Amino acid sequence: MNVDWKFVIEAFPQVLAYLPVTIELTVVAMTISLIIGTIFAYINFKKVKVASQIIRTYMSLIRGTPIVLQIFVIFHFGPYLLTEMFQKLNIQADVYSIKPIYYAFLALSLSTTVSIAEAVRAGLESIDKGQFESGLSVGMTEGQVLFNVVFPQAFTTAWPVLGNILVGLIKSSSLAFMLSVVEITGYARILGGGVLRYFESYICVFFIYIVVIKITELIMKKLEETKLVYRRRQC
Amino acid sequence: MRTINLSRILEYFLKSLPNLRVTLTYVFFSLILGFALGGLIAKGRMSRNKAISALAQGYVTLVRSTPSIILLFLVFYGLSAVTTGAFNIFLNSLPTVVFVIITFTINIGASSSEIIRSAYNSVSKGQLEAALSVGMTQLQAFNHVLLPQMFRNSIPNIGNTIIFLIKEGALAYVIGLRDVLGQAYFLSALDMNAYALDMCVALTLIYWPITAGLEKLFSVLEKKLEYKHVVVLEQKT
Amino acid sequence: MLSVSNVHKAFGDNEVLKGVSFSVEKGDVVAILGSSGSGKTTLLRCLEFFEKADQGTIKIGETQADLHTASRQKIHELRQKTSFVFQNYNLFNNKNAIENVELGLTKGHGVSKVRAKEIARRSLEEVGLADRFDYYPSELSGGQQQRVAIARALAVEPEVIFFDEPTSALDPELVGEVLETISKLAKKGVTMVIVTHEMAFARDVATKAIYMDKGVIVEQGEAKELFTHPKEERTRQFLSRFLEGYDYVI
Numbered sequence: 001m002n003v004d005w006k007f008v009i010e011a012f013p014q015v016l017a018y019l020p021v022t023i024e025l026t027v028v029a030m031t032i033s034l035i036i037g038t039i040f041a042y043i044n045f046k047k048v049k050v051a052s053q054i055i056r057t058y059m060s061l062i063r064g065t066p067i068v069l070q071i072f073v074i075f076h077f078g079p080y081l082l083t084e085m086f087q088k089l090n091i092q093a094d095v096y097s098i099k100p101i102y103y104a105f106l107a108l109s110l111s112t113t114v115s116i117a118e119a120v121r122a123g124l125e126s127i128d129k130g131q132f133e134s135g136l137s138v139g140m141t142e143g144q145v146l147f148n149v150v151f152p153q154a155f156t157t158a159w160p161v162l163g164n165i166l167v168g169l170i171k172s173s174s175l176a177f178m179l180s181v182v183e184i185t186g187y188a189r190i191l192g193g194g195v196l197r198y199f200e201s202y203i204c205v206f207f208i209y210i211v212v213i214k215i216t217e218l219i220m221k222k223l224e225e226t227k228l229v230y231r232r233r234q235c
Numbered sequence: 236m237r238t239i240n241l242s243r244i245l246e247y248f249l250k251s252l253p254n255l256r257v258t259l260t261y262v263f264f265s266l267i268l269g270f271a272l273g274g275l276i277a278k279g280r281m282s283r284n285k286a287i288s289a290l291a292q293g294y295v296t297l298v299r300s301t302p303s304i305i306l307l308f309l310v311f312y313g314l315s316a317v318t319t320g321a322f323n324i325f326l327n328s329l330p331t332v333v334f335v336i337i338t339f340t341i342n343i344g345a346s347s348s349e350i351i352r353s354a355y356n357s358v359s360k361g362q363l364e365a366a367l368s369v370g371m372t373q374l375q376a377f378n379h380v381l382l383p384q385m386f387r388n389s390i391p392n393i394g395n396t397i398i399f400l401i402k403e404g405a406l407a408y409v410i411g412l413r414d415v416l417g418q419a420y421f422l423s424a425l426d427m428n429a430y431a432l433d434m435c436v437a438l439t440l441i442y443w444p445i446t447a448g449l450e451k452l453f454s455v456l457e458k459k460l461e462y463k464h465v466v467v468l469e470q471k472t
Numbered sequence: 473m474l475s476v477s478n479v480h481k482a483f484g485d486n487e488v489l490k491g492v493s494f495s496v497e498k499g500d501v502v503a504i505l506g507s508s509g510s511g512k513t514t515l516l517r518c519l520e521f522f523e524k525a526d527q528g529t530i531k532i533g534e535t536q537a538d539l540h541t542a543s544r545q546k547i548h549e550l551r552q553k554t555s556f557v558f559q560n561y562n563l564f565n566n567k568n569a570i571e572n573v574e575l576g577l578t579k580g581h582g583v584s585k586v587r588a589k590e591i592a593r594r595s596l597e598e599v600g601l602a603d604r605f606d607y608y609p610s611e612l613s614g615g616q617q618q619r620v621a622i623a624r625a626l627a628v629e630p631e632v633i634f635f636d637e638p639t640s641a642l643d644p645e646l647v648g649e650v651l652e653t654i655s656k657l658a659k660k661g662v663t664m665v666i667v668t669h670e671m672a673f674a675r676d677v678a679t680k681a682i683y684m685d686k687g688v689i690v691e692q693g694e695a696k697e698l699f700t701h702p703k704e705e706r707t708r709q710f711l712s713r714f715l716e717g718y719d720y721v722i
Contacts, residue, residue, distance in 0.1 A: 060443075060447060061439070061443060063446070064442060064443040064444075064445075064446040064447050065402070065438070065439055065442045065443055065446075066401075066402040066403070066405035066406075066416060066438075066442060067402070068405045068406055068408065068416060069405065069416060069435060069438050069439065069442065072420075072431065072434075072435050072438075073432075073435045075431075076428065076431035076432055076435065077431075077432055077435070167299075167300075171300075171301075171302035171303070172302070174302040174304050174305060175302075175304060175406075185302070185304065185305065192312075198308065198312040199308075199309065199312040199313045202305055202308045202309050202312065202313075203309070205305055206301055206305055206309060209300055209301055209302060209305065210296075210297060210300045210301065213300040214296075214300065
């Protein structure tokens, strides 16, 4: 055995110090994706003519390409696109002062949005149209029915899938190092590279992910049990 | 001002496409070995022996919580770290694709065990009992009655696994794998990434049709393999 | 108070409603009768704008609208004056009984939360569900769900409540409790339009009756009159088919 466990123990707290970055990446990307994904899901559900066609093409494109490729595109094309946009809009801003983490938010949201859109649409489709009609019949507007009756039910149905998507996102956040964001994986890379102890530093990351994901799953489970009573009692 | 250049896209396209064979190599081996491992894990999880089923469960939990890239790094750096001496030299001469196959065998081993388990559960218990009642052995019943039905039921999941492998394997460019994406990345680096955008377009034109095509293929396959009466026309000669 | 005129509706080539007109006065209980496929349910759904009629107008109080071209605004305005009881209840699955009643009040009619709770309590008590406030739809029997649905429809104090075969989805032993609830409302003078197959109930509770067949109104009038002395031969045949077995019920 050639593994330096002492190094693992020493490195662990250092790597752990970067966990907040991983969490930030996850929370921000999940929030963005939830908002946009839900909008996409609703547009697809309602089969809005041109918009749903465009969204479906986008979804197919993202599902059809490796996430690494999406990261490449953002890495090489993002700053260029922003420069163009800033020039057009006459904004005086230095594109290169934008922190890499913002690009990572975008990169991680691209694919998470697609997964969420699919999960929520499936949730919406599982709801009986009578739920809509009864809301309208007591004088609520379509929007009121949507937010008080339809979306809460759609999200309940989609909850387990959303949990899987969240776990997937935590795992994907490990790719942010490709955009030079220093989160736990990125730091382990730097640390391991400095002393050529890659394996040991990645072992630290491995343990952290396992614990973080276990905790996430427990929280999701707990929320499902407490918040979403009506489903549980159905059984 | 960067613009997209069609002939350069074509160049990247044509020079990267042949490396599809590397992609297919690791997809093929990871799939076969991964499902074989997955079968064992599934059997372990359904075992009456508590220790074995807990072990199998633990394996699945660990692997599923590990990002592919971390697993890849652990395999790549770990294989040489945990072994010593002469064996090390042998390891260092291994082609990169072997590390990728090992990584994804471990990975698919976990996810396919779930696929196999749910396929097993989807075949009704009566099927096994019926097979045994007409005098088949457990093994015969499994091979001739359960397995074909399990296979049919897991076609969509097998399709998803293949697509997952094609895309996720592209990560291995970080350890120098020259699959489609790895090759394009290598070529782009030779050009100092000046034409990175053309490279990205070329890659999209390779990956998107393949994965979308596979998706279509598997959904057709699923319908084709439904158990129903097929009218076979007599051939007139 | 409610008047409907010349409603036409076709699904593809199938003409379901061929010019239906009727009117309802305050306090009326109107039973719409007819065999399945006669267009009764479609008529009711057109009046609530769940189906878009091809032609026709509706007038409730002072608000008038074209059933085909009404704006969203207009539709919303009319729906606030009516409510609807569905064949399969359609309670909000994510809300318990009292929340089901409150939601229409707070969101649909801008009633304050405190006031809505009070009204909801009273409505549920009225339908005999005082002990089921915090039960979710999945925990209630079909009859109880339908009574919550009636409480929900009643709570918003509509000018008229539409009932679309309110007992058809119920197990036979649960039909009674729902019919009883509706009779109670009738006695209180709530205006209702009821599509139903329960002939004895219609005869005893309704003030007016409408008999529909193949998308047209064959006969309409005072319920007692229509049941005892139908003018049209088709009505007579229909009634005799249904009422034979029920003669002893009164």
